[in-house]
Amino acid sequence: xxxxxxxxxxxxxxxxxxxxxxxxxxxxxxxxxxxxxxxxxxxxxxxxxxxxxxxxxxxxxxxxxxxxxxxxxxxxxxxxxxxxxxxxxxxxxxxxxxxxxxxxxxxxxxxxxxxxxxxxxxxxxxxxxxxxxxxxxxxxxxxxxxxxxxxxxxxxxxxxxxxxxxxxxxxxxxxxxxxxxxxxxxxxxxxxxxxxxxxxxxxxxxxxxxxxxxxxxxxxxxxxxxxxxxxxxxxxxxxxxxxxxxxxxxxxxxxxxxxxxxxxxxxxxxxxxxxxxxxxxxxxxxxxxxxxxxxxxxxxxxxxxxxxxxxxxxxxxxxxxxxxxxxxxxxxxxxxxxxxxxxxxxxxxxxxxxxxxxxxxxxxxxxxxxxxxxxxxxxxxxxxxxxxxxxxxxxxxxxxxxxxxxxxxxxxxxxxxxxxxxxxxxxxxxxxxxxxxxxxxxxxxxxxxxxxxxxxxxxxxxxxxxxxxx
Amino acid sequence: xxxxxxxxxxxxxxxxxxxxxxxxxxxxxxxxxxxxxxxxxxxxxxxxxxxxxxxxxxxxxxxxxxx
Numbered sequence: 001x002x003x004x005x006x007x008x009x010x011x012x013x014x015x016x017x018x019x020x021x022x023x024x025x026x027x028x029x030x031x032x033x034x035x036x037x038x039x040x041x042x043x044x045x046x047x048x049x050x051x052x053x054x055x056x057x058x059x060x061x062x063x064x065x066x067x068x069x070x071x072x073x074x075x076x077x078x079x080x081x082x083x084x085x086x087x088x089x090x091x092x093x094x095x096x097x098x099x100x101x102x103x104x105x106x107x108x109x110x111x112x113x114x115x116x117x118x119x120x121x122x123x124x125x126x127x128x129x130x131x132x133x134x135x136x137x138x139x140x141x142x143x144x145x146x147x148x149x150x151x152x153x154x155x156x157x158x159x160x161x162x163x164x165x166x167x168x169x170x171x172x173x174x175x176x177x178x179x180x181x182x183x184x185x186x187x188x189x190x191x192x193x194x195x196x197x198x199x200x201x202x203x204x205x206x207x208x209x210x211x212x213x214x215x216x217x218x219x220x221x222x223x224x225x226x227x228x229x230x231x232x233x234x235x236x237x238x239x240x241x242x243x244x245x246x247x248x249x250x251x252x253x254x255x256x257x258x259x260x261x262x263x264x265x266x267x268x269x270x271x272x273x274x275x276x277x278x279x280x281x282x283x284x285x286x287x288x289x290x291x292x293x294x295x296x297x298x299x300x301x302x303x304x305x306x307x308x309x310x311x312x313x314x315x316x317x318x319x320x321x322x323x324x325x326x327x328x329x330x331x332x333x334x335x336x337x338x339x340x341x342x343x344x345x346x347x348x349x350x351x352x353x354x355x356x357x358x359x360x361x362x363x364x365x366x367x368x369x370x371x372x373x374x375x376x377x378x379x380x381x382x383x384x385x386x387x388x389x390x391x392x393x394x395x396x397x398x399x400x401x402x403x404x405x406x407x408x409x410x411x412x413x414x415x416x417x418x419x420x421x422x423x424x425x426x427x428x429x430x431x432x433x434x435x436x437x438x439x440x441x442x443x444x445x446x447x448x449x450x451x452x453x454x455x456x457x458x459x460x461x462x463x464x465x466x467x468x469x470x
Numbered sequence: 471x472x473x474x475x476x477x478x479x480x481x482x483x484x485x486x487x488x489x490x491x492x493x494x495x496x497x498x499x500x501x502x503x504x505x506x507x508x509x510x511x512x513x514x515x516x517x518x519x520x521x522x523x524x525x526x527x528x529x530x531x532x533x534x535x536x537x
Binding site: 243305309319330351353362365367444446449 | 487488489490491492493497500501502503504505507508509511512513514515516518519520523524525526527528529530531532533535536537
């Protein structure tokens with residue numbers, strides 16, 4: 001086994017700090033070394049805070065020596081998409097407009113990670129205002145795929161996925177409004193979870209669309225995602241949309257070698273996938289069957305309406321969020337982001353409200369239809385391998401071309417933001433050195449089942465163990 | 471109510487809304503297509519709505535169907 005501490009999983013790293021086998025300073029130095037090395041070619045950080053990170057690590061080590069352990073992430077270096085506010089610190093949202101904005105409050109998720117003992121080594125690159133599934137960013141520079149620097153990392157939580165893949169941090173948070181955790185996770189060979197809507201507080205996280213935003217973790221494994229979710233999940237009085245549903249012990253659900261009694265619906269989506277993607281997705285279903293899951297074919301409804309009604313909500317809310325800046329600072333947006341927001345200014349209030357009303361009705365029907373009799377739905381994460389940065393640069397494209405590409409990349413993901421269901425992206429293969437992932441979708445608040453299944457799959461496979469090289 | 475009518479039109483009202491004044495006129499046709507597509511899908515789905523369906527029904531559904 002390598003003696004590079006940065007190659008440990010989050011769960012292993014946390015365990016070693018807790019036992020005194022390694023210090024937080026040693027872990028942090030290992031991560032900073034990789035962060036600096038990878039930053040030059042991948043641009044996954046917006047800011048690396050080396051001195052502050054080492055200082056925090058020394059403090060954590062001193063606390064442990066006094067017998068004080070803050071929580072399950074004590075002394076573990078993380079970093080997050082640059083949209084989670086920390087009082088007194090700049091949070092750019094990947095934008096020119098907010099690049100000097102100092103947050104007045106600290107987000108609930110960061111407060112919970114602090115309380116669990118985690119430290120931060122910097123903030124991570126992202127698509128401008130969390131709007132864009134490619135990872136391009138004209139203000140802070142494009143983030144690049146961990147496995148091929150000529151390819152997109154996926155977005156909008158581009159830096160989160162790349163930093164975790166590069167082993168520059170042990171885990172990261174992102175946000176997912178239409179694919180933004182799951183797509184970059186898929187394109188960088190890491191595991192990314194979008195929890196049920198309301199499972200994780202959005203308080204203090206830069207909004208893109210209040211109704212569709214989900215905060216979720218990235219990890220090298222499903223277990224790492226479970227550990228992070230355990231810390232950040234649960235009701236928050238500061239977020240009126242956060243749920244009061246009890247938070248189960250996610251780690252306790254893990255460790256199964258067999259998935260006996262679990263029924264997985266393999267979705268008949270009717271979409272032509274890239275051949276290598278199709279082969280890997282089929283094989284991932286067979287692997288789940290080999291470890292005991294019962295597979296059944298399920299007919300999917302047309303995902304188009306779920307996608308478009310959800311898009312109506314995102315556009316309406318994003319337009320409301322941005323219209324003052326669209327008026328006063330239109331030149332400070334990238335073309336691609338401004339084009340996507342503008343249409344929302346012209347949606348009727350009745351259509352927007354009907355989209356919100358349809359959400360409950362269509363979710364109820366999806367659960368009673370597609371999800372009836374199954375525990376999980378199995379789908380591709382993306383129909384295509386990550387395209388190159390050049391071929392997916394939409395800065396000078398017309399809106400029809402832009403929306404066409406973005407819709408194709410996220411077609412299997414955005415419907416589950418609209419439905420609010422938990423979904424995880426799990427590495428399931430490679431083609432020409434590029435990662436491929438499947439997606440597992442669960443019932444409301446069934447993150448434990450989603451994570452348990454992904455964990456069992458990862459015990460039987462090693463796609464998630466492939467580490468990119470510089 | 472004494473609404474002013476002189477010179478007002480739906481199009482002018484939309485284009486004078488905050489945020490819209492910076493939009494290039496050449497973009498309007500694209501935006502019209504995009505909005506019509508989204509509104510068309512919402513309206514096509516709307517017949518499944520009952521008079522009593524409300525936006526908060528979504529959170530209730532998630533809570534009621536929690537596993």
